[in-house]
Amino acid sequence: MKVNFGAIVEYIPYLLGGILVTLEIAIAAALLGSLLALIFSLLSRKKGILQSAIKVFIDFFRGTPLLFQLAFFHFGIPQITGIIPTPYISALVVFSLNSSAYLAEILRAGIESIDKGQIEAAHALGVKSWDISFSIIIPQALRNVLPAIMNEFITLVKETSVVSMISLTDIMRRQQIVSAATYRFFEPLLVIGIIYLVMNIVLSNIGKILERKLKYD
């Protein structure tokens, strides 16, 4: 194989610039998605219309490809409603909703893992239900599902690579553009592979540190 990094060296800063685009979407979507997921998982603890609506929502976002959701929101909805979202808003909305669907299921599992006895005991002691949720259930649930949450965040960072479809120039799209400009394929691909890997190794180490901090012992 003839590999020649000389041709693409001057394009490396441009490739690195994609990190900002990727992280901007991933971090914003992770925060907004977590908030929504928390709301959904708490709301769906009680049976009723709300619980069914959330179930439909989660089914939709887990049951269709991300690329479909992105295209549908960015190109489809404007043709029906006339409201034209910017690419960044489309990406933010779709990635937030998508990851909230997965995170809500993770959190639900975490909440259900908490012993019912604890909740009954808290009620018996007269603890308010707000405090039961936020001081007793959620902290424990979060600790139990932290590895799964970190998994979802890492997936999120990698999944942002589909945003080139809606005219965001992220890391993956920059590889295509640099390949076109230099007529070389392999070298830019290798560079962006390393970029993704390093980003996610950092992320998973942050997860490990958090896990250690949240341990009982």
Add this chain to the structure above:
Amino acid sequence: MKKLSIIFVLLTLVLTACSAPAEEPKEEITQITVLTSPDYPPYESIDATGKYVGFDIELMEAIAEIMGVEVVWKEQSFDGIIAGLQAGQGDMAISGMNVNEERKLSVDFSDIYKAGEALYTAVVLTEKGYTTIADLSGLKIGVQTGTVQESAMNALKDKYGFTVDSRASFLTIIEDIKLGRLDALVIDFENATQYSIANPELGTFKIEDADLDQDGGTAIALPKGSEWTEKVNAALAQLKEDGTLAELDAKWFNE
């Protein structure tokens, strides 16, 4: 109940935050948003600083100058350009786009600014010795999704007995030809030549068939019924007249 109301306030906040930018007033008339897919040198690509360069880029800037507006470039992969125009994501698109009947159903075109010469050129491994379209019988041909080459090859595949593989980017097609997974790429003459220069193992030949419509040409795409079409055409006519268009053509295509 308190819990519920807080949750609803949060939800409303999130929803308003999401929809607010969509309600912005339309851009003032001092700017136009132009879509392009900068992965198609010499029409449009980037330089090392990430700046857009190429024939289309300079032409568009010249047109905008005549119209008295500023160009706001918006990067959009080629297969999403028509969808982007239809969804109102840009005022127009310049991306080495060839005029054809199918596209005219979805968008309007400006006058042609570059004649469609040698739209159909095959890129193949030199060692295979293919020189005509008849040699491609029984082989696998790669084309980029949404290009005129794609529809032309689909129209010819039964006649010559080859199969057509449509990809989002022709970069992966070039790699697959080198690896032997595909046998040929069909693309315009300019790009075919550049690929064979950058990859010495590749050669090119022109595809000739009576059914091929060689006269297309490259034009700017605009949303159906756009008020810009007339102004763009007037500017193009002026650039043709004063020789700027010919100068740009010579600069980027070495003709």
